[in-house]
Amino acid sequence: MKTLYLLILGIGALISNCSSNTSIEETFMSIVNDCKEKESASDADVDVVINHEVPNSPTQNCLFACFYETLGVIQDGKMSIDSLKTVILAKFSGDGNAITTINGLIDECATLNGSDRCELAHNILECLNNGANKHGINKKQL
Structure with missing residues (x-):
């Protein structure tokens, strides 16, 4: 359950309208199962x-595509850079240095595409992980 919570923080900050960790975990578990x-x-x-x-x-590429589609990061087969920022930056609220770094990292991924939704999801995650390594950020924070 702890790893699930870490993923929620990294990807699921978009679910910020949930008022407690339990409801975030329940919501995310629903996404995972779906x-x-x-x-x-x-x-x-x-x-x-x-x-x-x-x-x-x-299968793993498409599973991640489903997560991104559910969170609004992939819309109509294309990446929404604004949604990606919303999802990731919500976790860093109030940390100006982190927000600046994360914004730059996400902007480096802004031109990504893929031949289909699954390849696009793979490319997004690969770009985020590479950017995290480049900027000294733990990829599980994204």
Whole structure:
């Protein structure tokens, strides 16, 4: 459950209208279960996403695409840079230095595309992880 909470913070800050950690976890667990079912993913596939690893299979790519679509990061097959910023920056509210760094990192990913939603999700996560490494940020914070 702790790794699930870390993923919630990294991806699910968008769910900020939830008033408690429990409701955030419940909401996110609902997303996890829905996406796992929609994409016919295994528990091992979910673990890759929870650990913010770059997906290494089509199912994992599509599982992450489902997460991003649910959070509004992927809309109509394209990345919404504004939604990506909303999702990630909500966690860093009040930390001006982190917000500046994260904004720059996200802007580096602004021109991403993919041949389909699954490849786009893979490319987004790969870019975020590479940017996190470049800027000395723990990828699980994104």
